[in-house]
Amino acid sequence: MVTTDEKGPLTAKKKSVIIRSCDGDEFLVSESAAVLSTSLKKILEEKEDRLIHLSDIDNKTLAMVIAYLSTHADDGLSDDLKRSFDQEFVSGKEFDVLKYLVLATDTLQVTCLCYTVAKKMADIMKNKLVEWVRREFDIQNDYTPEAEAEIRRLDAWAWDDRQLEDD
């Protein structure tokens, strides 16, 4: 599956890059969009090859990142529009999806998207039970029961007067 960059027709001047996800699918991205990722930019500066394989980003996530990059590379859009795009971009997304996104932005070093996603995740984590957080992040609790009790005691104030949610 090769998707063309929908935001503008390919011209000789606007070079494009093919990015392949770990699933093997390839995405055609304009170079101006690709260089918003610091990692991709570095690779493009080093190599003449126009095919970049990302071994740890899947189709779905990569598609989202590319949509983001393309939007932000579009000089025709105002900052306000881009800002509302960002809001739209993260709203309603599953926590799991956000995790893959933030990982991908870290890999690709798309700083601004990373911040946006991290903010969204932080907002979701508000008022959540520790158990919820452990489950969603798949964290092994490495505290001993005594140590955890102690930490909870030290931070008892953090639990007072709060309605915590488990979903």
Next chain:
Amino acid sequence: MFLPNPKDSSLFLPHGSSHVDVYFMPRKRSRISAPFVVSGEPKQQPSIEVLPDECLFEVFRRLPGGQERSACASVSKRWLMLLSSIRRDEICNSKIVQSVEPEIQSNPQKANDFSETKQKCEFDDSNGIKSEDEEFQETDAQGCLSRCLEGKNATDVRLAAIAVGTASRGGLGKLSIRGSNSTRGLTNLGLKAVSRGCPDLQVLSLWNLSSIGDEGLCEIASGCHLLQKIDLCHCPGITDEGLIAIAKNCPNLMSVTVESCSNIGNESLQALGRNCPNLKYITVKNCPLVSDQGIASLFSSAGHILTNAKLQALNISDVSLAVIGHYGSALTDLTLIGLENVNERGFWVMGKGQGLQKLRSLSITACKGVSDLGIEAVGKGCPDLKMIALRKCLLVSDRGLVSFAKAAESLESLQLEECHRITQYGIFGILANCCKKLKALALANCLGIQDLDFGGLPLTSLCLSLRSLTIRNCPGFGDAGLGLLGRLCPKLTQVDLSGLQGITDAGVLPLVQCSEAGLVKVNLSECVNLTDNVVTAIAKLHGETLEFLNLDGCKYVTDVSLMAIARNCTVITELDVSRCGITDSGIAALAAAEQISLQILSLGGCFLVSDESLPFLVVLGKNLVGLNIQHCRGISFATVDLLLDQLWRCDILS
């Protein structure tokens, strides 16, 4: 920071056909150096087991408040340590854009591209900036919290939890750590968490921590610039490097204590003197690396600001005292203890230096070099000296002391302890000669004192300023000397003669009778030869002023004394008649005296007091806050139980 070496071929592994480059994700610098497992190997099939620290870090920075951060700290140790590594200013998004990618900025060729990237990103941060403002309102930290970790509680995890937890609740202002957990001991990592999370820290006290080194202290220096007081005791891992970092980065530093730190030396003191414009208090004790060089450079730089200095058990010589005497123009309190290598010349030159114009209090203990010549020079050189204490100064004799007292015109308090060359000539010499201002004289354990008969020595001038007289455990002091003291010092209000076994009624009575001002506190404990006559005289003559009377061990004191007290004393609040010969009828007399409201009564070891005293003790107990009936063999357990029951407000020793 990113892509440490882009040319490193290991980052680009061939995959499939040769023309395809596979980009493997290089990991950013780990935010923490703890031995936590960070997901390392990239996987063909992506599955998120654990988000890398960098991602979590970005999320944590954006948590809405301190509550959320504390809650997240409970998730796992790794999260706690990661949370504790977030500096407060890193919660601020706008600053991070610049600090995250300094490498790119430093590369001029790419700088333009980067700024473009940054420009495009700017609006993304607007949300973040807004939340940051809210965050700062919430964390209006002033460093009002105080925490102390002791022994097994002193672990990195706990310290990190404190750092995270206190950050948004006023901020940690004072941290004390006493020893460390033996298995999971405190390390530099814990201090690092403090440096990140507690920028308001003002007081840091580290005792008995062998696992803490310069790295930890340097972290504190880099994160806690508001530090005012640091106290290091038995921290062998800390060297000059750590303390110098503190000196250079904490301009508010006011008080430094270094005790038994075997690797801290002269360079630290030099750095403190040169870099700390507010250094007022310095204590250096038992640090073998500290020598004259350190003390000299400290005082030559900071002598005009240091007000309090305590030097104990150091390998310093006359040179140090000379420098202090010359440069210590701001010193008000100086304590010198156990300076073995300081000789007579050192003290002499300290006084001659004319620098100690503001010195008010001088305490010298166990310095064998201090002599008559030296002490006289100090008296002349310190015109403002109000208090001097000499302990274990074996060379100081009457002559030096009297010369000193003549010179030190402001002297208000003189304490002599274990100065065995002092005799009564010295004592009376001081009282007669000096000191229109001397208010307190204290002698303790001066074994050289013998009672001298001055006969009908004419008293040319009385010592009208003396209010407080203490002569403890000077076995040679006797009735003759005491009688003369009484005549010489009629304004006494506080008298402590405890342990003077040689004195009798004949000595104490004149003192009691001569006192014009009215005695307020009298301690005659262990003056075993005193009888009811003295106590009766005290009660009759000073009953209106006497508040405190201790007769512990005066075995000849009986009910007669208690009856005199009951009859005459109106304001007495504390009475100790332990091991006296009193009986139930004495207690009854006390209880019957309605004007008396004793707060503390000691009857310890009064064998003759029996269960019969119960009703009287109950009456007295209405006002008592403390009652001692230990070793009263005549009082049964049942009576004690009844007392405990009825006098529940009173603290009863039984």
